[in-house]
Amino acid sequence: MSVALVFQLLDYAGVFFFAFSGGMIAARKSLDPFGAAIVGAAAGMGGGTLRDILLGQLPVYWVDAPEYLAIAVAGALTGYYGSTLLSTGTGARRAALAWADAVGLSVFCVLGAQAGLAVGAHWAIAILTGVMTAAFGGLVRDVLVNDVPLVLREEIYALAALAGAAAYVAALALALPAGASAVGAALLAFAIRAAAMRFGWTLPSIGRID
Amino acid sequence: MSVALVFQLLDYAGVFFFAFSGGMIAARKSLDPFGAAIVGAAAGMGGGTLRDILLGQLPVYWVDAPEYLAIAVAGALTGYYGSTLLSTGTGARRAALAWADAVGLSVFCVLGAQAGLAVGAHWAIAILTGVMTAAFGGLVRDVLVNDVPLVLREEIYALAALAGAAAYVAALALALPAGASAVGAALLAFAIRAAAMRFGWTLPSIGRID
Amino acid sequence: MSVALVFQLLDYAGVFFFAFSGGMIAARKSLDPFGAAIVGAAAGMGGGTLRDILLGQLPVYWVDAPEYLAIAVAGALTGYYGSTLLSTGTGARRAALAWADAVGLSVFCVLGAQAGLAVGAHWAIAILTGVMTAAFGGLVRDVLVNDVPLVLREEIYALAALAGAAAYVAALALALPAGASAVGAALLAFAIRAAAMRFGWTLPSIGRID
Numbered sequence: 001m002s003v004a005l006v007f008q009l010l011d012y013a014g015v016f017f018f019a020f021s022g023g024m025i026a027a028r029k030s031l032d033p034f035g036a037a038i039v040g041a042a043a044g045m046g047g048g049t050l051r052d053i054l055l056g057q058l059p060v061y062w063v064d065a066p067e068y069l070a071i072a073v074a075g076a077l078t079g080y081y082g083s084t085l086l087s088t089g090t091g092a093r094r095a096a097l098a099w100a101d102a103v104g105l106s107v108f109c110v111l112g113a114q115a116g117l118a119v120g121a122h123w124a125i126a127i128l129t130g131v132m133t134a135a136f137g138g139l140v141r142d143v144l145v146n147d148v149p150l151v152l153r154e155e156i157y158a159l160a161a162l163a164g165a166a167a168y169v170a171a172l173a174l175a176l177p178a179g180a181s182a183v184g185a186a187l188l189a190f191a192i193r194a195a196a197m198r199f200g201w202t203l204p205s206i207g208r209i210d
Numbered sequence: 211m212s213v214a215l216v217f218q219l220l221d222y223a224g225v226f227f228f229a230f231s232g233g234m235i236a237a238r239k240s241l242d243p244f245g246a247a248i249v250g251a252a253a254g255m256g257g258g259t260l261r262d263i264l265l266g267q268l269p270v271y272w273v274d275a276p277e278y279l280a281i282a283v284a285g286a287l288t289g290y291y292g293s294t295l296l297s298t299g300t301g302a303r304r305a306a307l308a309w310a311d312a313v314g315l316s317v318f319c320v321l322g323a324q325a326g327l328a329v330g331a332h333w334a335i336a337i338l339t340g341v342m343t344a345a346f347g348g349l350v351r352d353v354l355v356n357d358v359p360l361v362l363r364e365e366i367y368a369l370a371a372l373a374g375a376a377a378y379v380a381a382l383a384l385a386l387p388a389g390a391s392a393v394g395a396a397l398l399a400f401a402i403r404a405a406a407m408r409f410g411w412t413l414p415s416i417g418r419i420d
Numbered sequence: 421m422s423v424a425l426v427f428q429l430l431d432y433a434g435v436f437f438f439a440f441s442g443g444m445i446a447a448r449k450s451l452d453p454f455g456a457a458i459v460g461a462a463a464g465m466g467g468g469t470l471r472d473i474l475l476g477q478l479p480v481y482w483v484d485a486p487e488y489l490a491i492a493v494a495g496a497l498t499g500y501y502g503s504t505l506l507s508t509g510t511g512a513r514r515a516a517l518a519w520a521d522a523v524g525l526s527v528f529c530v531l532g533a534q535a536g537l538a539v540g541a542h543w544a545i546a547i548l549t550g551v552m553t554a555a556f557g558g559l560v561r562d563v564l565v566n567d568v569p570l571v572l573r574e575e576i577y578a579l580a581a582l583a584g585a586a587a588y589v590a591a592l593a594l595a596l597p598a599g600a601s602a603v604g605a606a607l608l609a610f611a612i613r614a615a616a617m618r619f620g621w622t623l624p625s626i627g628r629i630d
Binding site: 053054055056058116119121122124125128129135139143148149151152155158159202203204205206 | 447449450451452453454455458459469473478479480482483484486489490500501503504563564565566
């Protein structure tokens with residue numbers, strides 16, 4: 001499998017799973033199917049759109065690649081109508097949403113870091129573009145439906161994305177192959193996020209002070 | 211009337227009416243006149259700004275055309291001070307806001323689709339840029355004043371914009387004249403939105419599930 | 421001191437103080453340190469990022485200048501942990517946040533206007549880019565933590581930024597030296613904002629009407 005194909009498949013997966021999370025949250029908020037498509041498309045395509053804008057890769061990627069819109073809408077509607085199938089109640093639906101979100105996060109942190117490196121950015125900036133690409137879609141999704149963004153509620157969230165982006169940048173600096181590095185870094189980010197979700201890991205914070 | 215002039219007038223109308231809706235909502239939220247100008251300018255100029263950014267038409271259109279800022283501020287202040295003249299109570303004000311918003315929506319879905327086609331985008335993407343151009347100004351307006359966005363609350367809203375954008379794209383594909391197609395597609399979008407407002411049309415949604 | 425150095429130092433100061441305000445608000449909202457870094461970076465770097473996007477100066481400025489990220493994170497963490505040192509209660513913390521925000525606002529209105537003039541924009545548009553650059557970081561900060569934005573709550577806020585941007589544009593039109601004009605205009609904006617905070621100045625608004 002060529003490196004380009006690996007990146008392509010990761011990208012499609014990220015768009016689909018984030019859009020799926022958007023469709024699920026739209027169902028929770030009783031939006032109609034069209035609203036679900038909007039929230040899902042914003043979740044799935046928001047991160048890459050911000051990445052392209054910040055890095056000056058315009059028009060943004062989906063203008064010349066309409067399949068992304070199709071994938072996003074498919075993911076959104078799958079999440080929206082799939083919500084009704086998870087009949088075991090709130091817990092199962094919230095878990096499905098969080099796991100789909102974790103897949104998108106893990107994939108996009110690597111793709112965002114790769115995009116930063118591709119325009120010659122400093123490694124610290126490539127990590128930043130990775131985190132922003134990973135977090136922005138979910139952020140827009142949550143702001144649209146008036147939730148406090150997951151990225152600010154969940155303590156090991158942006159941090160998982162940061163670990164994935166940093167691992168990818170470090171792997172390339174060590175001259176490891178790009179495709180394997182991308183998959184490995186995405187799996188690392190996913191493992192950290194999964195462990196945080198499963199074991200309730202948190203960061204120490206100062207208490208509420210005001 | 212030349213085609214360019216038709217598009218120019220539609221654009222001015224869209225900016226004015228969206229800015230008017232922003233001024234009205236600023237009055238409802240007890241903002242001062244300067245805040246009304248901010249919310250109005252964001253509503254009137256937000257959609258076209260996002261369109262230009264996504265399509266890489268930078269600097270954005272109003273940087274070289276300061277009359278748009280003047281039109282937006284005029285629209286915002288008209289809506290702000292005009293709110294006090296509608297003394298028949300909440301209903302009349304909410305209706306005026308919704309109708310102004312519908313005019314902006316109808317015009318911008320066509321202009322956004324035209325902008326997408328102009329950079330050579332796929333027809334599905336041109337429809338998407340039409341919907342985003344139409345919806346984004348109102349979205350920013352509502353997020354700024356902490357309302358749930360109209361585009362997510364109203365079921366036949368983005369759908370009306372989609373119909374207008376699709377009709378315009380289809381008309382051009384059939385080689386109909388651009389100016390008449392633009393006006394006709396905008397009227398179609400307006401008619402759908404108006405009917406939804408007047409008759410309370412909704413889309414079937416799955417119930418609240420969480 | 422060269423003109424370029426003056427602008428550079430003003431820019432660093434704006435990023436630091438806005439990021440500081442973001443770190444303080446993150447502490448108030450009980451976010452963890454990583455969330456504080458996110459909110460702080462968004463506050464410190466958001467205004468300049470929007471400015472660069474609107475004016476087409478891409479990639480945005482911090483992609484090639486990683487020191488901005490370092491300054492923003494340093495500012496955010498200083499604000500976050502510094503919050504616990506202000507033990508005299510809510511009042512002192514809110515005041516520190518507002519003063520830091522006022523410094524950022526004053527500096528960025530001038531830098532944003534300068535950026536607008538640099539691409540040849542009309543003076544009214546340069547003032548607009550000044551106000552947007554000054555207001556956007558704080559706006560994103562407040563939206564992220566689900567507060568009503570300060571720019572909409574405080575009546576003499578965007579107006580102070582407008583005064584600073586207009587003073588800078590006017591000073592250049594009168595052929596005054598750029599460095600001194602920038603510092604003077606920033607001090608003017610700060611003085612207006614400070615007076616509004618200190619003396620509770622407001623603009624006349626129409627009452628709540630809905």
